[in-house]
Amino acid sequence: xAEALASPTDLAPTRRAWRPLVVQVVAxxxxxxxxxxxxxxxxxxxxxxxxxxxxxxxxxxxxHLWLTVVGTxxxxxxxxxxxxxxxxxxxxxxxxxxxxxxNFGQAAPAVGLIVLIAAAPFLPDGFWAxxxxxxxxxxxxVLGNTMVGIRGVDQRLVEAGRGMGMTAxxxxxxxxxxxxxxxxxxxxxxxxxxxxxxxxxxxxxNGGGLGLLITTGVNLYExxxxxxxxLLTALLALLIDWAGRVVEHVARxxxx
Amino acid sequence: xxxxxxxxxxxxERTITGKAIRLEGVTKRYPGQQRPAVDGVTLEIPAGxxxxxxxxxxxxxxxxxxxxxxxxxxxxxRIVLGEEDVTDIDGDDLRRRIGYVIQAGGLFxxxxxxxxxxxxxxxLGWDDARxxxxxxxxxxxxxxxxxTYRDRxxxxxxxxxxxxVGVARALAADPPVLLMDxxxxxxxxxxxxxxxxxxxxxxxxxxxxxxxxxxDFDEAVKLGDWIVVFREGAHIAQYDTxxxxxxxxxxxxxxxxxxxxxxxxxxxxxxVRDVDLAEAVTARPGDSAADALARAEAAGHGHVVVVDERDxxxxxxxxxxxxxxxxxxxxxxxxxPVVGSGATLNDALDEMLVSSAGAALVTGHRGAxxxxxxxxxxxxxxxxxxxxxxxxxxGAPVGTNASDPAARGSDG
Numbered sequence: 274x275a276e277a278l279a280s281p282t283d284l285a286p287t288r289r290a291w292r293p294l295v296v297q298v299v300a301x302x303x304x305x306x307x308x309x310x311x312x313x314x315x316x317x318x319x320x321x322x323x324x325x326x327x328x329x330x331x332x333x334x335x336x337h338l339w340l341t342v343v344g345t346x347x348x349x350x351x352x353x354x355x356x357x358x359x360x361x362x363x364x365x366x367x368x369x370x371x372x373x374x375x376n377f378g379q380a381a382p383a384v385g386l387i388v389l390i391a392a393a394p395f396l397p398d399g400f401w402a403x404x405x406x407x408x409x410x411x412x413x414x415v416l417g418n419t420m421v422g423i424r425g426v427d428q429r430l431v432e433a434g435r436g437m438g439m440t441a442x443x444x445x446x447x448x449x450x451x452x453x454x455x456x457x458x459x460x461x462x463x464x465x466x467x468x469x470x471x472x473x474x475x476x477x478x479n480g481g482g483l484g485l486l487i488t489t490g491v492n493l494y495e496x497x498x499x500x501x502x503x504l505l506t507a508l509l510a511l512l513i514d515w516a517g518r519v520v521e522h523v524a525r526x527x528x529x
Numbered sequence: 530x531x532x533x534x535x536x537x538x539x540x541x542e543r544t545i546t547g548k549a550i551r552l553e554g555v556t557k558r559y560p561g562q563q564r565p566a567v568d569g570v571t572l573e574i575p576a577g578x579x580x581x582x583x584x585x586x587x588x589x590x591x592x593x594x595x596x597x598x599x600x601x602x603x604x605x606x607r608i609v610l611g612e613e614d615v616t617d618i619d620g621d622d623l624r625r626r627i628g629y630v631i632q633a634g635g636l637f638x639x640x641x642x643x644x645x646x647x648x649x650x651x652x653l654g655w656d657d658a659r660x661x662x663x664x665x666x667x668x669x670x671x672x673x674x675x676x677t678y679r680d681r682x683x684x685x686x687x688x689x690x691x692x693x694v695g696v697a698r699a700l701a702a703d704p705p706v707l708l709m710d711x712x713x714x715x716x717x718x719x720x721x722x723x724x725x726x727x728x729x730x731x732x733x734x735x736x737x738x739x740x741x742x743x744x745d746f747d748e749a750v751k752l753g754d755w756i757v758v759f760r761e762g763a764h765i766a767q768y769d770t771x772x773x774x775x776x777x778x779x780x781x782x783x784x785x786x787x788x789x790x791x792x793x794x795x796x797x798x799x800x801v802r803d804v805d806l807a808e809a810v811t812a813r814p815g816d817s818a819a820d821a822l823a824r825a826e827a828a829g830h831g832h833v834v835v836v837d838e839r840d841x842x843x844x845x846x847x848x849x850x851x852x853x854x855x856x857x858x859x860x861x862x863x864x865x866p867v868v869g870s871g872a873t874l875n876d877a878l879d880e881m882l883v884s885s886a887g888a889a890l891v892t893g894h895r896g897a898x899x900x901x902x903x904x905x906x907x908x909x910x911x912x913x914x915x916x917x918x919x920x921x922x923x924g925a926p927v928g929t930n931a932s933d934p935a936a937r938g939s940d941g
Contacts, residue, residue: 438625528682
């Protein structure tokens, strides 16, 4: 029994993986601080003072986040179960078709999608119209990565599980899904970033969010309003991306 | 031959914990394929024996194996485990009662060694204390130190260690039957030989019914009490003991499958435990070297075997080496030739040739030292095997295909 002992996992790589995350969050906070200082010291016009005060900015950020969160929850509730279903036995043959539809949803210009849904007579407008468009737009990465993640699980492990007498659902929940988590989470993170960016378009149909600053800035030719809206949207997307990476890092199954 | 025949079955004094398996006219047809993948196999697998399924790739041996635990559902035929017809019972229930080992162990990478082993016991509703106790017992059984390995993840183990854990996991709920699908196909030759020896030792202790699929005929000869040679469609070309298949292949197909050197392969039939071992003077680390030397001289032995607290051999210093020591060293000498008592004489000879010692230390239960095997003993045993050829086939299990076309009915 003189097989060489496999060396226990090094801790160093884990610590190294944290470094870019720290850099990312520090950079985001620094940029946000710079924006705040710039706004506080700038000589603002009356219109700008109306829109660029702390209370209304926080309200817009809140609306923006709410659009993102609701959109994400609905995307997860639809795309994850659908992705799982499309990897199960007989349902597998529909996978191609569903992916094509999801691809179409993402390929369609988001702005067109949003306006189209708001204009359709039988669909709601405002907040819920924006949500429908966001969900169509962001479903693909979650759906696709759920399927890819589950398909990527070594089939021999599935067979080992079944061979031990695990039921099909037990194999799904205890083997396939846990092993697919890293790939699925990266799809969720992509969807989140897409949602934050696209939610800026909700203001076109009266859905609120940071897009309001951008449209106001464009319409009234208020450059500072426009820049603030664009920067805040970008920083929010980066922050959400950072949060997603942290979750991915923490939720990665041990031993992988 | 009666000598070696009785020697091989001497382990029967231990209780057989395995159950017999009977396949009755089992057929597997896949839609869209004209010829069945498995064609009406009737096969008796005796309780407590190791049966090897061999044959060229695509011959249906793996399909046959997977129909025993109904991972693949047979199209026709009955499967009987012990006295119970299990053809129609719940498949998951059935599989919880049958150990299953695949290539490279098939361990779940996101679970620790202990969690992997605990899967079936947990499904059977064992309480935590019992599961923990069983895990420790099993890791001990497969020669992995429980405290070191319990909480490791599979990627922290070598291939051979993963395979050991795979075997421990399959044995977790003490199933009467163990199915193994090319279990040692993914490891290097040296590790494979160790794992094979280990399996032989474990089987010697447990006496399960074990069915192993392999494409390696030498492995079949080494591990099997019986060998089934399949040709395409899982048609049984020969079902016999390794001795008989080597001595009297049923037809040209079997002969070509055995390959060249059938005579030499017979040397792989006899195990170290079947021959007389020489005794040795043992000492423990820290003992006085002079004292050990005196004992070796008194016994007329040239070497002293140093064993650890669990009697596992560490090193094998000569008398000359002892003269230069004051106390027995603690260090293990990796060059010490060691074979398990389940190893074949072929392996033992290999080990001796590699170490150029002309002898090897034999270990038995849990790696404890039991004696010394010498080149002379091996040579004597080899002559005996060669002299005896084939005999005694009483009580051979049945293995046929329904070859009469009329009996197959729906096949046309």
